[in-house]
Amino acid sequence: MSDSVEQESPEQNLPSSELESFYLTTPIYFVNSVPHLGTAYTTIAADSLARFKRLDGKDTLFLTGLDEHGQKITQSAAAEGLTPQEWVDNIAPKFIDTWKSLGISYDGFIRTTEPRHIQAVQRFFQKLYDNGAIYKGAYKGYYCVPEETFFNDDELFEFAEKRAAEGLAATNEAGQPLCPDCGRPLTFVEEENLYFRLSDYQQRLLDYYEENPNFIRPEIRRNEVVAFVKGGLKDLSVSRTTFDWGVPIPFAEGHVSYVWVDALINYLTAVGYGSDSASDAEEFARRWPAQIHFVGKDIIRFHCVIWPAMLMAAGIELPRQVFAHGFLLTKGEKMSKSLGNVMSPLELAETFSVDGYRYYFLSDFQFGADGSLTMERIIQVYNADLANSWGNLCSRALNMTKKYLDSEVVELWPRTDAALTKRLGNPLREKAETLYASYSKAMDDIDFSKAMAKVLELVDAANLYIEQTAPWSLAKEAAAETAEAEAAGINLDDAKAPTKNDVLDFVLYNLLESIRIAALLFAPVMPQTSAEVWRRLGLGDPLECRDLSAALEWGGLPSGNRVEVGDPLFPRLDADLA
RNA sequence: CGCGGGGUAGAGCAGUCUGGUAGCUCGUCGGGCUCAUAACCCGGAGGUCAGGGGUUCAAAUCCCCUCCCCGCAACCA
Numbered sequence: 052m053s054d055s056v057e058q059e060s061p062e063q064n065l066p067s068s069e070l071e072s073f074y075l076t077t078p079i080y081f082v083n084s085v086p087h088l089g090t091a092y093t094t095i096a097a098d099s100l101a102r103f104k105r106l107d108g109k110d111t112l113f114l115t116g117l118d119e120h121g122q123k124i125t126q127s128a129a130a131e132g133l134t135p136q137e138w139v140d141n142i143a144p145k146f147i148d149t150w151k152s153l154g155i156s157y158d159g160f161i162r163t164t165e166p167r168h169i170q171a172v173q174r175f176f177q178k179l180y181d182n183g184a185i186y187k188g189a190y191k192g193y194y195c196v197p198e199e200t201f202f203n204d205d206e207l208f209e210f211a212e213k214r215a216a217e218g219l220a221a222t223n224e225a226g227q228p229l230c231p232d233c234g235r236p237l238t239f240v241e242e243e244n245l246y247f248r249l250s251d252y253q254q255r256l257l258d259y260y261e262e263n264p265n266f267i268r269p270e271i272r273r274n275e276v277v278a279f280v281k282g283g284l285k286d287l288s289v290s291r292t293t294f295d296w297g298v299p300i301p302f303a304e305g306h307v308s309y310v311w312v313d314a315l316i317n318y319l320t321a322v323g324y325g326s327d328s329a330s331d332a333e334e335f336a337r338r339w340p341a342q343i344h345f346v347g348k349d350i351i352r353f354h355c356v357i358w359p360a361m362l363m364a365a366g367i368e369l370p371r372q373v374f375a376h377g378f379l380l381t382k383g384e385k386m387s388k389s390l391g392n393v394m395s396p397l398e399l400a401e402t403f404s405v406d407g408y409r410y411y412f413l414s415d416f417q418f419g420a421d422g423s424l425t426m427e428r429i430i431q432v433y434n435a436d437l438a439n440s441w442g443n444l445c446s447r448a449l450n451m452t453k454k455y456l457d458s459e460v461v462e463l464w465p466r467t468d469a470a471l472t473k474r475l476g477n478p479l480r481e482k483a484e485t486l487y488a489s490y491s492k493a494m495d496d497i498d499f500s501k502a503m504a505k506v507l508e509l510v511d512a513a514n515l516y517i518e519q520t521a522p523w524s525l526a527k528e529a530a531a532e533t534a535e536a537e538a539a540g541i542n543l544d545d546a547k548a549p550t551k552n553d554v555l556d557f558v559l560y561n562l563l564e565s566i567r568i569a570a571l572l573f574a575p576v577m578p579q580t581s582a583e584v585w586r587r588l589g590l591g592d593p594l595e596c597r598d599l600s601a602a603l604e605w606g607g608l609p610s611g612n613r614v615e616v617g618d619p620l621f622p623r624l625d626a627d628l629a
Numbered sequence: 630c631g632c633g634g635g636g637u638a639g640a641g642c643a644g645u646c647u648g649g650u651a652g653c654u655c656g657u658c659g660g661g662c663u664c665a666u667a668a669c670c671c672g673g674a675g676g677u678c679a680g681g682g683g684u685u686c687a688a689a690u691c692c693c694c695u696c697c698c699c700g701c702a703a704c705c706a
Binding site: 077078080081084086087088089090091092093094249271272274275276278279281282284285287288309310311346347348349350351352353356357376377378379415416417427428431432434435436438439440442443444445446447448449450451454455504514515517518519521522523526618619620621622623 | 631632633634640641642643653654655656661662663664665666667668669670671700701702703704705706
């Protein structure tokens with residue numbers, strides 16, 4: 052890659068050219084429910100970055116998967132009369148199907164119940180133990196089984212005060228304290244736990260954040276994490292003895308791993324950690340550390356505090372970046388089933404097409420900040436950007452090529468092209484040639500909306516170009532010119548100056564070439580329609596590109612290709628749908 | 630005084646670091662065009678940039694105060 056902009060950007064520490072591998076992850080999703088908008092959001096974002104990195108020539112490994120352990124799973128399974136394994140085996144295909152429906156191009160899919168992972172977790176624990184980072188301690192206190200959360204006395208006291216202020220009790224009829232989060236009764240537990248010496252890592256973590264300002268993004272999350280760690284860290288209970296649906300800890304009979312510790316290690320397992328095979332070791336050396344973990348802002352602490360501390364304790368390098376995106380809100384409220392404002396990913400994809408859905412989520416809000424979501428707004432953006440601007444541009448250009456050039460791509464001879472460029476200018480080419488730099492910088496900054504806006508600039512410029520050049524007028528003038536020449540017995544092929552037909556060819560080529568380029572740049576986010584646009588231009592699959600910068604060079608659309616008009620890419624939607 | 634983010638046209642946002650005629654998208658009003666998915670292009674209306682004070686030749690932008698909203702405060706995408 053020849054571009055130097057990304058190297059100069061102070062905003063990111065994504066891989067530089069010496070790193071062939073680009074390893075990125077989503078969280079592994081907890082299988083207690085089917086995929087929802089939040090998980091889909093994270094996954095679509097990661098997929099789009101993965102697709103961009105592949106186009107840009109990186110050896111990309113995009114990992115997603117499932118978190119299948121924990122007490123909640125045991126209970127859900129029991130309620131259905133299934134074993135935990137049967138239960139998770141039933142849910143897993145739902146995730147896989149959803150990702151397939153949403154065009155998710157993951158390279159790796161990991162489930163925490165896989166033997167390779169169990170072995171990795173056990174070895175990791177052993178390593179922590181050998182390094183003196185684990186000790187045995189007693190835990191006494193209240194635990195919320197459905198939330199899998201322990202509550203300390205302070206939290207319970209605070210909750211009791213709050214309830215009292217509302218005139219309510221903080222206990223049920225049986226005198227059991229209620230969960231401050233969910234209101235269900237808490238269970239008193241007393242168990243021997245293994246503790247991880249998280250408190251030992253406070254300063255090392257702060258130093259790491261300081262030295263690696265892009266480790267946590269966006270900045271607001273980084274500030275939060277730094278403030279939190281500065282507030283002091285307590286050792287973390289990392290084992291459970293009250294149930295057994297988890298990874299058994301090798302040096303502690305009856306203990307299984309705390310689900311989060313188990314879950315985080317997936318990022319290592321997937322690239323070969325814990326395996327005895329030489330090829331896995333090689334894979335691990337090549338792939339780790341991950342370039343970026345995509346997470347929702349709610350699980351930032353696990354990824355930015357506990358996870359790096361665990362890696363430090365195990366003597367393993369830390370991932371380069373954790374990017375925490377915001378929540379999707381409906382009219383400013385968090386989506387939840389009780390509010391009845393939940394939208395399902397598959398329903399939205401059906402209404403707006405998969406690409407329309409993906410585009411909306413990545414273009415309409417700053418990735419990282421919370422996004423407010425309404426059907427009205429999605430329809431608005433879909434119609435404005437996709438139907439009216441992008442889809443309609445394709446219709447216009449392809450139709451005119453069919454009408455005026457008999458569906459053939461005509462690239463002018465360089466001399467004619469140069470003469471016309473000098474006379475008329477070529478604003479689309481100028482615009483297109485600036486795009487790789489700004490687009491790839493936006494993508495590397497994980498700013499999808501800016502990247503999309505850049506491509507839309509070219510689309511808008513092309514729509515304007517059509518107005519300004521008025522090919523329908525050129526076609527008439529060209530026909531008149533030809534008729535006149537024939538009447539006078541002149542062969543226009545011999546003309547020294549460019550003819551009207553040349554101008555028409557020039558204009559339409561510039562349009563089609565701009566469309567080729569826009570489709571390629573849209574491809575990471577809208578893979579299906581970009582592939583369709585390329586097919587209509589007589590080109591192959593844009594997703595097979597492995598050198599984006601080269602593929603974006605002006606003139607890539609070959610003369611002689613036949614174009615096909617096709618149906619509208621994004622049919623306009625009626626606002627009544629909302 | 631817990632920490633942090635934010636309050637900019639009817640809606641959603643950018644601009645604030647690096648002061649210098651207030652910008653984008655949608656909506657709305659008027660005009661143009663006809664290749665196209667009633668799309669596209671041009672123009673207009675609409676904002677005392679939450680409020681107050683200060684610094685400056687000049688403040689949305691820097692400083693102080695007040696009001697309001699929202700995150701975080703140990704294990705929910």
